[in-house]
Amino acid sequence: MLVEQEIPVAASTLTEVARLAGVSPATASRVLNGSARKPGPGVSERVRQAAATLGYIPNAQAQALAKSSSGLVGLIVHDIADPYFSAIARGVQEVAREQHKMVLLATTGGTPADEKEAVAAFAARRADAIVIAGSRSSRPEDANGNAELAAELDRYCRNGGHVGVVGQPVVGAGALEGYHLVEVPNEQLAAALAGKLAASHSGDFVIIGGPEGLITSDDRIRGFQSGLAAAGRPAAEVLRASFNRAGGYEAGLQLAQRIRNARTGEAARGGAKPNLCIFAANDVMAIGAAAALRSQGFKVPRDALIAGFDDIETLRDFRPGLSTVRLPLEEIGRLATLSTLGSGSGGEDGHHDGGPVVTGQVTLRRSTEWTP
Amino acid sequence: MLVEQEIPVAASTLTEVARLAGVSPATASRVLNGSARKPGPGVSERVRQAAATLGYIPNAQAQALAKSSSGLVGLIVHDIADPYFSAIARGVQEVAREQHKMVLLATTGGTPADEKEAVAAFAARRADAIVIAGSRSSRPEDANGNAELAAELDRYCRNGGHVGVVGQPVVGAGALEGYHLVEVPNEQLAAALAGKLAASHSGDFVIIGGPEGLITSDDRIRGFQSGLAAAGRPAAEVLRASFNRAGGYEAGLQLAQRIRNARTGEAARGGAKPNLCIFAANDVMAIGAAAALRSQGFKVPRDALIAGFDDIETLRDFRPGLSTVRLPLEEIGRLATLSTLGSGSGGEDGHHDGGPVVTGQVTLRRSTEWTP
DNA sequence: GACTTTCGGGAAAGCGCTTGCCATCCCCGG
DNA sequence: CCGGGGATGGCAAGCGCTTTCCCGAAAGTC
Numbered sequence: 001m002l003v004e005q006e007i008p009v010a011a012s013t014l015t016e017v018a019r020l021a022g023v024s025p026a027t028a029s030r031v032l033n034g035s036a037r038k039p040g041p042g043v044s045e046r047v048r049q050a051a052a053t054l055g056y057i058p059n060a061q062a063q064a065l066a067k068s069s070s071g072l073v074g075l076i077v078h079d080i081a082d083p084y085f086s087a088i089a090r091g092v093q094e095v096a097r098e099q100h101k102m103v104l105l106a107t108t109g110g111t112p113a114d115e116k117e118a119v120a121a122f123a124a125r126r127a128d129a130i131v132i133a134g135s136r137s138s139r140p141e142d143a144n145g146n147a148e149l150a151a152e153l154d155r156y157c158r159n160g161g162h163v164g165v166v167g168q169p170v171v172g173a174g175a176l177e178g179y180h181l182v183e184v185p186n187e188q189l190a191a192a193l194a195g196k197l198a199a200s201h202s203g204d205f206v207i208i209g210g211p212e213g214l215i216t217s218d219d220r221i222r223g224f225q226s227g228l229a230a231a232g233r234p235a236a237e238v239l240r241a242s243f244n245r246a247g248g249y250e251a252g253l254q255l256a257q258r259i260r261n262a263r264t265g266e267a268a269r270g271g272a273k274p275n276l277c278i279f280a281a282n283d284v285m286a287i288g289a290a291a292a293l294r295s296q297g298f299k300v301p302r303d304a305l306i307a308g309f310d311d312i313e314t315l316r317d318f319r320p321g322l323s324t325v326r327l328p329l330e331e332i333g334r335l336a337t338l339s340t341l342g343s344g345s346g347g348e349d350g351h352h353d354g355g356p357v358v359t360g361q362v363t364l365r366r367s368t369e370w371t372p
Numbered sequence: 373m374l375v376e377q378e379i380p381v382a383a384s385t386l387t388e389v390a391r392l393a394g395v396s397p398a399t400a401s402r403v404l405n406g407s408a409r410k411p412g413p414g415v416s417e418r419v420r421q422a423a424a425t426l427g428y429i430p431n432a433q434a435q436a437l438a439k440s441s442s443g444l445v446g447l448i449v450h451d452i453a454d455p456y457f458s459a460i461a462r463g464v465q466e467v468a469r470e471q472h473k474m475v476l477l478a479t480t481g482g483t484p485a486d487e488k489e490a491v492a493a494f495a496a497r498r499a500d501a502i503v504i505a506g507s508r509s510s511r512p513e514d515a516n517g518n519a520e521l522a523a524e525l526d527r528y529c530r531n532g533g534h535v536g537v538v539g540q541p542v543v544g545a546g547a548l549e550g551y552h553l554v555e556v557p558n559e560q561l562a563a564a565l566a567g568k569l570a571a572s573h574s575g576d577f578v579i580i581g582g583p584e585g586l587i588t589s590d591d592r593i594r595g596f597q598s599g600l601a602a603a604g605r606p607a608a609e610v611l612r613a614s615f616n617r618a619g620g621y622e623a624g625l626q627l628a629q630r631i632r633n634a635r636t637g638e639a640a641r642g643g644a645k646p647n648l649c650i651f652a653a654n655d656v657m658a659i660g661a662a663a664a665l666r667s668q669g670f671k672v673p674r675d676a677l678i679a680g681f682d683d684i685e686t687l688r689d690f691r692p693g694l695s696t697v698r699l700p701l702e703e704i705g706r707l708a709t710l711s712t713l714g715s716g717s718g719g720e721d722g723h724h725d726g727g728p729v730v731t732g733q734v735t736l737r738r739s740t741e742w743t744p
Numbered sequence: 745g746a747c748t749t750t751c752g753g754g755a756a757a758g759c760g761c762t763t764g765c766c767a768t769c770c771c772c773g774g
Numbered sequence: 775c776c777g778g779g780g781a782t783g784g785c786a787a788g789c790g791c792t793t794t795c796c797c798g799a800a801a802g803t804c
Binding site for chain 2: 011064070075089097125288313318319
């Protein structure tokens with residue numbers, strides 16, 4: 001018996017389904033959306049049938065309003081096209097999907113003011129959780145913005161929201177229930193990297209870092225320096241540039257000039273071991289620096305060694321292979337999201353929990369390997 | 373006169389604001405959220421004041437429900453961590469931001485069934501627009517899924533939604549009002565690339581394509597072949613692999629074997645021009661293939677030329693520079709989004725409009741440049 | 745067999761906001 | 775001086791769904 005498929009011009013509502021099934025909206029709601037109460041099998045069948053016929057799609061907004069939980073996860077990144085963030089985003093997205101939630105995306109360029117705004121927007125949408133990736137800033141001029149961001153987050157948490165922060169705590173945020181942190185051991189890893197590099201490189205070190213106050217960058221720099229110190233080496237000079245390829249390139253040009261000067265001074269003897277090892281605070285900067293060196297006629301690792309941080313996937317095919325620290329970015333995204341959703345119980349004492357442990361791995365490749 | 377900042381434990385509602393301001397919720401609504409009617413200045417001031425005191429954040433869900441428009445833009449991609457998609461996502465995000473909308477992200481791996489589900493979810497959330505990036509599939513086994521996807525999209529459009537599709541039309545989708553397409557001239561560009569390559573390369577061509585039925589890939593292959601034909605060259609052999617780095621790598625290994633065989637056969641004479649030019653249907657595959665060749669001891673462009681498609685930003689530092697076709701991905705994302713939002717009027721005749729014009733640019737670099 | 749428990753279903757009260765409509769009030773021309 | 779028109783504010787009816795009661799009936803308990 002073929003039933004005429006009704007193709008409604010407008011989205012049909014629960015009430016219509018209920019009417020068609022000859023039950024009350026309450027019952028229809030109970031059968032179609034998991035409720036504690038399970039209506040009888042006969043009724044259920046009728047309702048489901050009616051829903052199918054009408055092509056019923058529940059109005060998520062209305063549901064959210066009624067049960068004040070939206071099934072939304074907010075994700076805040078600096079720039080979704082940056083491979084660092086898109087890798088994290090993939091992790092977040094995966095978990096969200098598993099948990100039948102949708103992710104709401106906001107990109108802020110790292111400006112605390114924008115981040116605050118994004119949090120507010122997420123709060124307005126009653127997002128169940130917010131994941132903030134991307135370095136916090138400790139710059140004085142951002143102090144204000146940070147404070148507002150922290151306040152906004154606090155309020156969000158106080159209203160029952162959960163926030164997962166990747167990397168380091170939001171400056172000034174309280175130790176609230178619902179506030180989770182996925183700590184990334186930038187400092188230790190950078191120290192470990194420095195140690196390894198110091199073992200094989202006897203010359204100078206120089207660091208290309210992001211702008212002062214970018215915590216991730218600062219942590220990595222500090223870690224690298226302490227690693228150097230532990231190896232009995234003098235502290236490295238730090239060049240500041242913007243935390244992206246362009247910044248790396250710019251700094252790379254400076255360094256090229258410097259190498260050139262050194263060379264002419266020392267009467268170019270062939271086969272000399274490169275005298276400089278560059279540590280860029282992230283892979284993208286490292287690539288930029290490498291490009292700059294190349295543009296000036298220098299080769300890595302022949303004329304300078306170079307290492308980065310993150311082990312961005314797309315960059316693994318870069319030649320010479322970039323020495324770096326592998327960070328499980330996708331996993332980090334997953335963990336940050338899970339900490340806010342999955343373990344509604346996981347951290348019953350919850351607030352500011354030590355959080356899941358993330359480890360990275362120093363990965364040495366050709367870019368820091370001098371071969372005679 | 374310092375007023376004690378009231379810090380409400382729960383998010384405050386419009387009604388509370390109204391009460392504090394001594395007006396009706398209607399009025400409060402009118403002043404706080406752009407309404408056609410502008411209440412008097414005195415009242416407005418009081419309401420705004422009250423809202424500030426209470427730290428009022430409108431409940432977007434409720435607003436959406438009441439005015440059935442959510443301020444949401446749905447974005448469907450295969451994989452957000454793929455630089456191709458993340459570049460597009462950036463464009464989408466930008467426009468959304470400009471228009472004070474938020475983007476809702478869904479990743480589907482390209483499965484029509486998942487895409488359909490994503491569309492349904494977006495529809496449930498009453499997204500104002502949906503942008504679908506990522507190749508459609510014309511494979512027979514996806515026909516079913518495609519049909520369902522098309523149906524879901526149709527229904528969404530019929531309910532007043534706007535959808536913007538990147539690349540090629542959804543197979544089987546009707547020519548509906550609210551259905552926009554940003555066409556990417558994959559075929560022409562691939563042909564142009566083939567032409568340029570044919571001009572400088574006299575040997576064989578081989579194509580590494582995605583799985584058969586992936587329209588983007590197929591278009592590029594077809595274009596390349598026709599470009600070859602136009603240059604009086606025989607059609608190239610097509611190797612099929614998955615549309616990502618791994619696929620490229622795999623195919624690259626096969627080709628390496630082939631090159632090796634050819635070499636031993638022809639009694640290795642040094643300095644021979646590479647006999648093979650590889651066209652990979654996208655940059656990531658090209659990189660994979662290049663890595664495979666390298667792993668087998670071959671060098672690009674010494675032993676084989678190679679070209680890709682997309683001009684992924686992160687890959688521009690790859691050495692040797694990868695010949696490719698530059699696609700303005702971010703712009704494509706922007707256009708797709710704008711077509712659904714900005715020009716609510718732009719295409720008043722609207723449906724299936726020719727859409728904005730996207731052009732790419734053949735970009736030759738070292739990877740296809742044989743130097744003696 | 746009379747009583748307390750379930751249990752399946754419905755009525756209705758919201759969730760927080762927008763908006764059509766009505767009641768005022770003021771300003772102005774006649 | 776009075777009536778009409780244009781502002782301006784409030785009332786109340788939803789938007790579509792969930793959920794708390796409540797009620798009748800079926801099922802258990804001595």
